[in-house]
Amino acid sequence: MLKGYTLPRTPKGASSLAPTPPWHYVGTCLAVEYEADPGAVRAFLPPGLEFHSPQCAAYFVEWQYASDTGEEYLDPVRSQYRETIILISASHDGAPVAYCPFIWVDQDVSLLRGWAQGWPKMIGSTWITRAYDLPSPATPVVGPGGRFGATLAVKDRRLAEAVVTLREPASQLPSPTFAGAVNTRHFPELAAGLHHQPAVHELVQLKSRDVRISPIWKGEATLTIFDHPYLELPDLRPTRVLAGYRFSCALTVDDLALLRDLRSK
């Protein structure tokens, strides 16, 4: 009998790209809150979500992952990945939610766990300034004046750059935020005639649990999104940058809520 939460399914079930949840994550986030063109934001919303505001956020995150055993982080090429998340504001049944039009990671295991959650993950290269606890011209301080950069490149083109300068502790996370985001789970059909009738097409909401947040630093930011020949991220580029943030976050994923089946009847 073949076993495995995802492909490849094998006799022992040890080879599948993602193991059965729960999946535990901890990461350090650099974030930029900004506004985009309201019409562009509206155009990216799937059925079931309504326009709420033009406020968006870009997150650049250095994650470490483990299953319940915790063993993955001892072979860290299995566990660590870097991610860029773009979130736009929306409302669902009158409640404000976050929706993800674009997200990039640099590991296949993260990509597949993401597709199970409806994150539209593609492979991209994210780099984020680190902080070290020693005085050196080679590191910013985690405190007033500390400057942190982040970049995203996709298929050998730089797509985004951010710089955040910390100013003061803050009590609130940037908004929109990712822990309870609304996503679209989608899996296509390939049989002839069915290319436009996906096998899975669902609006879902994440139910992250055991969410823990470190002290939050806030300050000013810049965010540049570069032109691209086919990726539509530049349609969501900043018209105004609101603030920058730095914090760490831990959470566990093993559930989600189905909001609506988007398949046409």
Added chain:
Amino acid sequence: MLKGYTLPRTPKGASSLAPTPPWHYVGTCLAVEYEADPGAVRAFLPPGLEFHSPQCAAYFVEWQYASDTGEEYLDPVRSQYRETIILISASHDGAPVAYCPFIWVDQDVSLLRGWAQGWPKMIGSTWITRAYDLPSPATPVVGPGGRFGATLAVKDRRLAEAVVTLREPASQLPSPTFAGAVNTRHFPELAAGLHHQPAVHELVQLKSRDVRISPIWKGEATLTIFDHPYLELPDLRPTRVLAGYRFSCALTVDDLALLRDLRSK
């Protein structure tokens, strides 16, 4: 209205990881035909397939891809990828077929097109000796005595190595072969309580079309599969190596046949 054959679905539909088929491929293949332990081969077969023989094949392929426009190969980071395919023999309704327990590629666009076809693709690093049409100690000849190597590494561990020495033209492809392979399409559920009831779980058969094969060279081969702490490929390591091959192949994918829904009722 959001458009796109896969996620991410966007207003213009230009951003999705895989465009609507057809998908056109051309590749140069180094292949090793071998026998594995019959019990191991049997253990990897999904419901709906029966054991046919212990014969397996490993393919190492340097592919180039394009949609109907052909434009992707002008920005080749979008188009080219390298792949290692492991195929085992099986029979379906009495007819011999190929089944794929493991396959690795090095690009996300190939990974996602693969998942739509039921290929259990993961990210891996494949390297294959190239042939050049000039006399040089730096290239083998495509002819008697020409030696070609191939290697596979996954997450910083070498998993397989092959060397093929060409001897003579051949009229038959290695067996099992990939163009009409039987795969398992699978997409998991994440909602609590449903982790063992996938949303999609289907036995399917590829319907590649416009398959074209170059002249085929055949010879002897070695194939080494290394131990691995969790990937089960070593269970399918060679007990006897039969032959090595080198050829090129072109094909188009835009259809498949559903053989059986594997979801439990």
Added chain:
Amino acid sequence: MLKGYTLPRTPKGASSLAPTPPWHYVGTCLAVEYEADPGAVRAFLPPGLEFHSPQCAAYFVEWQYASDTGEEYLDPVRSQYRETIILISASHDGAPVAYCPFIWVDQDVSLLRGWAQGWPKMIGSTWITRAYDLPSPATPVVGPGGRFGATLAVKDRRLAEAVVTLREPASQLPSPTFAGAVNTRHFPELAAGLHHQPAVHELVQLKSRDVRISPIWKGEATLTIFDHPYLELPDLRPTRVLAGYRFSCALTVDDLALLRDLRSK
């Protein structure tokens, strides 16, 4: 006794990054001949070379390498690399020569062999359209109308893009050409007070031997060089594109000629 042509030098001498020459190479080249601003070309010439013409060439090459044993290409991650070479025109003692201001490769072994020859190699990501001998929308023909692309990215920024459309066979290589290029060998001092007095600073000319060239295809081309925050390649961007080329080349390197010691006395 430690042995090795380069570091690391070890008891068996098997570990050094580059083995003792000869070094054998074979590669497929996509090239664009173009003119840059004459003042910019002049500004890039080292002492000992004079301005000759504003003609430049960009080469995108997919190489395979071997030492005398030929074994490296059977473990092709040791042997294969992709390269972008920029050449400008110059004259030395009245004779026209090529000089290399910029060159990028994707393997350390190539980088170090390059530094020994005076090539100012840095790590970059080069992609080049391949040709396959089968009819497919996924490959250009090596013949009239065949279109080939190439791209260069450095540290997650795209720096150059070219497209060549083949029109007809040609009897001449693009100019300037790389086999007998003039380079600057340079190795810095680190001791305090000596940072501006390099240990090695020489104008040298390559003495490639056993150079073999395939039939050459020529046609029209485009070449775009993108802005960059610190790399000065954009100063050498095209004011006029002359022609595009595709050909293969084999050569052996185990010698060079010292033209001039550039160290100040």
Added chain:
Amino acid sequence: MLKGYTLPRTPKGASSLAPTPPWHYVGTCLAVEYEADPGAVRAFLPPGLEFHSPQCAAYFVEWQYASDTGEEYLDPVRSQYRETIILISASHDGAPVAYCPFIWVDQDVSLLRGWAQGWPKMIGSTWITRAYDLPSPATPVVGPGGRFGATLAVKDRRLAEAVVTLREPASQLPSPTFAGAVNTRHFPELAAGLHHQPAVHELVQLKSRDVRISPIWKGEATLTIFDHPYLELPDLRPTRVLAGYRFSCALTVDDLALLRDLRSK
């Protein structure tokens, strides 16, 4: 006039792979102190160093770098790199020193700064467990019982794996240590007849300054070095593992001391 501390030398001097020192570094280190076969250690020592003890150390480091401007860490693909350092014990004029037979980094800028210091750097892939300041199954604690892993792969083969379990604060760094290491600066000749007479071949000692060390954690460790077809690191594999360490380190490099010219007269 061309400018640049290293190649490529250009009109503005902004393009060279390494800028003029000082070079500032800060990094987090996982280290394993161990003993190797005394005869093997002795065999790796260059002229000018004598055998001192069989004690070795392996360091796995996640570095961030900046020049005096500090700007590099805001575009972190220019600044960050991961490194594996192997050090053996030696004595020079009766004083104990560290000598580096092997070292791997993952960025060209680090490779070239290293060669200027005599570090025999090659490109390799290092991964190291990170610690986060939040309770999560996805991170070890920096404290008693915290387990950290590190791995090294070179050209698609895993070469080393370590696991360190922290037990208690320590007041001493692992030995041998890298800040004042003795290295071999070496740059080959390529002209025919001179392949065995390097242009530069010097025994040097690093003069790192502004060295700062964080609190040090110590515990037990495992270290596995895998067989390799040509790299001689397995000759230095552990016969006994002594201890594991975790700490951070900052230092500045802009000088070194010439101990001895190793060129034959």
